[in-house]
Amino acid sequence: MTVDNPSLEAILPKGVKDFLPIKAAKIEFLQNTLLAVFSRWGFRPIVPPSLEYLEVLERGLGTGLRDKTFRFDDRQSGKLVAFTPDITPQVARIVATRMKDVPLPLRLCYTGRVLRHTEQQVGKDREIFQAGVEMIGLDSPEADAEMIAMAVECLQALGAKEFTIDVGQVEFFRGVMADQRLPDSLAAELRGAIARKDSSSLKALLETAPLDDRAREEILALPRLFGGREVLEKASHVVTNDRSRRALDNLATVLDILTVYGVEDHVTFDLGELRGLDYHTGLTFQGFLTGIGRAVCLGGRYDNLTARYGYPAPATGFAFNLLNLLFALDRELDAVAAHQTDVLIFQSGSNKECAQQIARALRAKGYSAARDIIARGLEESINYAQKMNFRFILCAGENREELELINLADQSRRKLAYQEILAEDFAL
Structure with a gap:
């Protein structure tokens, strides 16, 4: 049947794509390569469903992801169901409800697609391909280091030449801010300026904030605390509170382990990184390829997630965004696509x-x-x-x-x- 209507060239909703054989072969290579690395590190696959009851799924979602969730009425049950916007909360639910009698730690991995509402902008993906790992039951710097080392190995296996893993520690920031009694609006403005690395706006906000000079000095230093190993030493001279110092000790131990793994040259630190402040409980990290502004992987520690489903357990993990990887490595993957x-x-x-x-x-x-x-x-x-x-x-x-x-x-x-x-x- 021949279709003469030219408007059918744009029959897909914004934010989703068809992938023809060459691109599909590249995505398949990315998935298979990542799963092979996960397997070598002892992780076993898990396959969550595409649909969840909204009330169950939302227990594991932060505010940001709740607002991005596709939801609709289920005619069979009469309840609201949703396409998951992220696989990690699903893994937490499965562990808490289906695997609570399995000995810890659990090393689980997955690949899958998630859907997210996005702003109506060109190039914003609503369908996201993920491949990731979750380690449940270990609260230790070695577990955090293992996540970073595995992410580095994944990028090397994919043929990435120049990349960095930017490491943060949300407890460092929480320690700085813990004793400061600031209005919520001002605290939000301060977080925004720190996240943007906007030192001039931050300085202007602090001039009128009800803080002592020491607190102002600590907060003003946050956007500048990024770089290599020297950042940890620099930060130790900036902060005085025990909570932030424990965070620095954690990062120093992680770096020592990463040195054993031989991947420390790929690691940078950013103590002003506030991504996931309402979700993560310790170390966080993002993977970037040189010249690409979008992170190809996100990870970190989230010790409170399984408890939302009735099973408290420490946890850490990370996930690759395969479409960001495809964008970053498109030319490098031409050979594997030539099936x-x-x-x-x-x-x-x-x-x-x-x-x-x-x-x-x-x-x-x-x-x-x-x-x-x-x-x-x-x-x-x-x-x-x-x-x-x-x-x-x-x-x-x-x-x-x-x-x-x-x-x-x-x-x-x-x-x-x-x-x-x-x-x-x-x-x-």
Whole structure:
């Protein structure tokens, strides 16, 4: 059926995409590579559902994600259901309700799609491809370091050349602000200025804030506390409260472990990073590829999440945004997207039994083989095979003995006997 309506070129809602074979092959490579790394670190796959009851899902969502959740009435139950905007709360629910008798720690991994409402802007994805891990039951710097080291290994396995893992610690900020009795509106403005690294706005806000000089000095230093190992030493001279100092001790221990793993050169610190302040309970991190402003992975410690489902347990984890990875590594992934099918089998005449048997024999040997079922000449089939990235075309006549294998890379040809293909040592 031919569709003449040009408006059907834009039949998808904003924020979702079709992925044709080349892009789809790249996404599949990203998923498979990440899952292979997760498996090497001892993580086992889990598959949450696409739909959840809203009242259950919302227990594990922060305010930001609640506002981005797609929800609708379920005709069967009469309740509100939702497409999850993030997989981590689903894993927390599963652990708390289905796996609470399983010995800790739990190492779980997943891939999947989530949906989120977004602002109506060009380029904003509403459908997000995630691949991530959750470690439940360990409250230790080593567990935090393991997350970062694994994220580094993932990026290396994907072929990323230049990247950094920016590490923060929300307890450092909480320690600085804990004893300051500020109006909520002013506190929000201060957090915004710190997050933007806007030192001039921060200084202006602090001039009229009801704070002593020491507190002003600590808060004003936050946007400047980013860089390498030296940031931890610098921060130790800025803060005096025990809570912030414990956060620094945590980061120092994590860095020592990352040095053992040999990945410390990829790590930077940002003690003014406030992402996930209402969700995370300790170390946080983001992965960035050089020249790309969007984070390709987000992670950190979230010790209070499973407790919302009745099962208190410390937890840490991270997730890759596969579409951000695809954007960042698109050219580097061209080689993996150039999927080749081994053999296109062409047979003239009306009796196709020989070609069908050859296809079956090749597949049994582990080769990919497709029949050129359309009635056309050999040159047309060769042209098709080249465009569709086949390695070889195998020409069969109605006589079983008349076989010719054409290498499409160099156009070389060799004669084959039918029995050769059936032999155990046959190779293309």
